[in-house]
Amino acid sequence: MAYKLYYWSGIPGRGEFVRMALEEAGAAYEDISLQKGGDQLVAQFGKDPKVLHPSFAPPFLQDGEVLVGQTSAILLYLGPRLKLTPNDPAQALWVHQIQLTIADMVDEAHDVHHPIGSHKYYEDQIPEARKRAKGFRKMRIPKYLAWFETVLSRNPDGPDFLAGGKLTYADLSLFHLIEGLKYAFPNAMKSALTEVKHVPRLCKAVSNRPQIKAYLKSPRRKDFNEDGIFRHYPSLDKRKA
Amino acid sequence: MAYKLYYWSGIPGRGEFVRMALEEAGAAYEDISLQKGGDQLVAQFGKDPKVLHPSFAPPFLQDGEVLVGQTSAILLYLGPRLKLTPNDPAQALWVHQIQLTIADMVDEAHDVHHPIGSHKYYEDQIPEARKRAKGFRKMRIPKYLAWFETVLSRNPDGPDFLAGGKLTYADLSLFHLIEGLKYAFPNAMKSALTEVKHVPRLCKAVSNRPQIKAYLKSPRRKDFNEDGIFRHYPSLDKRKA
Numbered sequence: 001m002a003y004k005l006y007y008w009s010g011i012p013g014r015g016e017f018v019r020m021a022l023e024e025a026g027a028a029y030e031d032i033s034l035q036k037g038g039d040q041l042v043a044q045f046g047k048d049p050k051v052l053h054p055s056f057a058p059p060f061l062q063d064g065e066v067l068v069g070q071t072s073a074i075l076l077y078l079g080p081r082l083k084l085t086p087n088d089p090a091q092a093l094w095v096h097q098i099q100l101t102i103a104d105m106v107d108e109a110h111d112v113h114h115p116i117g118s119h120k121y122y123e124d125q126i127p128e129a130r131k132r133a134k135g136f137r138k139m140r141i142p143k144y145l146a147w148f149e150t151v152l153s154r155n156p157d158g159p160d161f162l163a164g165g166k167l168t169y170a171d172l173s174l175f176h177l178i179e180g181l182k183y184a185f186p187n188a189m190k191s192a193l194t195e196v197k198h199v200p201r202l203c204k205a206v207s208n209r210p211q212i213k214a215y216l217k218s219p220r221r222k223d224f225n226e227d228g229i230f231r232h233y234p235s236l237d238k239r240k241a
Numbered sequence: 242m243a244y245k246l247y248y249w250s251g252i253p254g255r256g257e258f259v260r261m262a263l264e265e266a267g268a269a270y271e272d273i274s275l276q277k278g279g280d281q282l283v284a285q286f287g288k289d290p291k292v293l294h295p296s297f298a299p300p301f302l303q304d305g306e307v308l309v310g311q312t313s314a315i316l317l318y319l320g321p322r323l324k325l326t327p328n329d330p331a332q333a334l335w336v337h338q339i340q341l342t343i344a345d346m347v348d349e350a351h352d353v354h355h356p357i358g359s360h361k362y363y364e365d366q367i368p369e370a371r372k373r374a375k376g377f378r379k380m381r382i383p384k385y386l387a388w389f390e391t392v393l394s395r396n397p398d399g400p401d402f403l404a405g406g407k408l409t410y411a412d413l414s415l416f417h418l419i420e421g422l423k424y425a426f427p428n429a430m431k432s433a434l435t436e437v438k439h440v441p442r443l444c445k446a447v448s449n450r451p452q453i454k455a456y457l458k459s460p461r462r463k464d465f466n467e468d469g470i471f472r473h474y475p476s477l478d479k480r481k482a
Contacts, residue, residue, distance in 0.1 A: 052395050053335050056342045056388050066331055070341040072313075077334055090307055093318055094294050100311040101297045107348060115356045115369065117376035128356065128369050135358030147297050154293050 002028040003078075004062040006042045009033040011228035012180070012221075014071045014106065015059040020172040021075060023215040025082035031220065072099045075169045084169040095163045098151065098170040102177050105144045109181065110229045112136045112236060122226075122233070133236035137188040141181065145196050148174060152198035159198040160205065167209070174199070175206035180230030185237045243269040244319075245303040247283045250274040252469035253421070253462075255312045255347065256300040261413040262316060264456040266323035272461065313340045316410045325410040336404045339392065339411040343418050346385045350422065351470045353377045353477060363472070374477035378429040382422065386437050389415060393439035400439040401446065408450075415440070416447035421471030426478045 003022065007015030015033065022029045032038045046054030055069025061078070068077050076096050079085030085092045115132040116125040148162070157165035162174065178199065182189045193200055206212055215221055224230050244263065248256030256274065263270045273279045287295030296310025302318070309318050317337050320326030326333045356373040357366040389403070398406035403415060419440065423430045434441055447453055456462055465471050 049395060052397065053338070054388075054391060054395070055338070056345070056385070066334075068334055068338060070338045073334060073338045073341055076317075076337070093307075093309055093314060096317070097294070097296070097309060097311045097314045100314055104297070104348075107345075111352065111356075115352075116372045117380070119376050119380050125372075128372070131357045131366075131369070135360050139358070139360050144297070147295075150295060154290060154295070156293065 001064055002030050004030045004032060005059060006032045006045060006062070007059040008042060009038050010222070010225070012176075012224060012230075013059075013228050016176055016222070017071050017102075017106075017169075017173045018059055018061060018074050018078070019215075019220070020176050020212070021078055021082055021084055021169045023220070024167070024172055024209065024211050025084060026211055027082055034220075072096065072103050075099055075173070079169050082169075084167065084172070086164045086166070086168065088164075091164055095168045095170045098162050099173055101144075101147070102170065102173045105140070105177060106180075106229060108136060108140055109184065112184075113231050113233065122231070126235070129233070129236060133185075137185060137237070141185070141188055141192045142195065145192050145199060148199050149196040152202065160202065162202070167206075171202060171206060172212070175203045175212075178203050180224060183224040184230040184232050186232070187237045187239050242305055243271050245271045245273060246300060247273045247286060247303070248300040249283060250279050251463070251466070253417075253465060253471075254300075254469050257417055257463070258312050258343075258347075258410075258414045259300055259302060259315050259319070260461070261417050261453070261456075262319055262323055262325055262410045264461070265408070265413055265450065265452050266325060267452055268323055275461075313337065313344050316340055316414070320410050323410070325408065325413070327405045327407070327409065329405075332405055336409045336411045339403050340414055342385075342388070343411065343414045346381070346418060347421075347470060349377060349381055350425065353425075354472050354474065363467075363474070367476070370474070370477055374426075378426060378478070382426070382429055382433045383436065386433050386440060389440050390437040393443065401443065403443070408447075412443060412447055413453070416444045416453075419444050421465060424465040425471040425473050427473070428478050428480050 005015060005018055007013060032041055042058050045051065051067065053067045059071060059074060060067060060069035061074045068074050079092070085095055112133045113122045113129050114125065115128040122129065151162055152159040155161065155163065161167055162170045207216065246256060246259055248254060273282055283299050286292065292308065294308045300312060300315060301308060301310035302315045309315050320333065326336055353374045354363045354370050355366065356369045363370065392403055393400040396402065396404065402408060403411045448457065
């Protein structure tokens, strides 16, 4: 039976981290965001009192009787099923820890354009967003990139993957995170990426994997835009200061 | 061999969610924050290139050969060992999903006093903090509390626990989250807690568990303060608007 992925239409969003794993594995899945009325289905789903495990927010994934929300928990569940998690439990936990750190950076990238709150439009928090963006560009991007680089350089199996000698869902997530950051902060990322070597190599290798290459060219891959997590506002990506 | 918990001294912080689980289980653990020079040890630990799984930030836990960071991943690891995770894998995943949602609210509670970034003092972002606090009090606290209440009310085993008929680490985490929010936002929480019934009942039950009761009275339990995640600044907890 095909997996069902529930997420908003029109943006890659957090759902994209799940899509990346499903696409790499060539798994059969139904993407609710592509259905007519999908957004309403996503919004209404958890309101049914028969849903015992309602998700606080999308994405959530249905696999027969199992319903699971929270991007990192979805990947924890899918990983072994899609062969994107190491068999060794300690390594699997490490992959999950990396994923949770990626998720933290995703949250921070979102909050750059919504420092005051998600209930207000970006246009109502521009001065605050500019302040937050400065710290994100100067401190947070370099700090996270340095951590990913350290993780890759310390991998005893070599720097081709974040953990072990085989692709995991964390590698796919890092690729998508970097893509999102490059879209949102092209100037800051151009500069920050010169400080690391393994991270861009991994991203390039992911983009060249046959399944991912085909997916990225397909209409299933949604473009980044200014309704999503990674938004390009030039004033948040100044060349200087 | 005793677990070693690495976290900053002087604040409950994210380390407290791990402590709650260890204390409930009566597990032997060494709390590095209580050691002289503990903070330096925490700060330096991951810099050693022999540490293959460096944590992006504390808390992290050492259990013999295993080193794990990210609060939710630490609890995922400890849960079965401390008998604070259901045996059924689908239920264990649900507990983890709840924990990740608690972690999201913890992040938001932190960002109320640091909307512009952690690299600046609260005193340098007060006007922005006031704006963010308003949305947090009016929208986010009620939304999260309603979700926890829904989770409890839909539990087929009854509303005493978030998942199943036995205590899990998520119950302990919810207790600590609510304690932190009550400390930081006494006015907002007084009002918000009148809208739910199962959440305060669960919190009271947790506080009355023998191990937890003893722990809360012990010097090992750190007080909330204005260096931590949950900070009480009266101007961020106005009675009205």
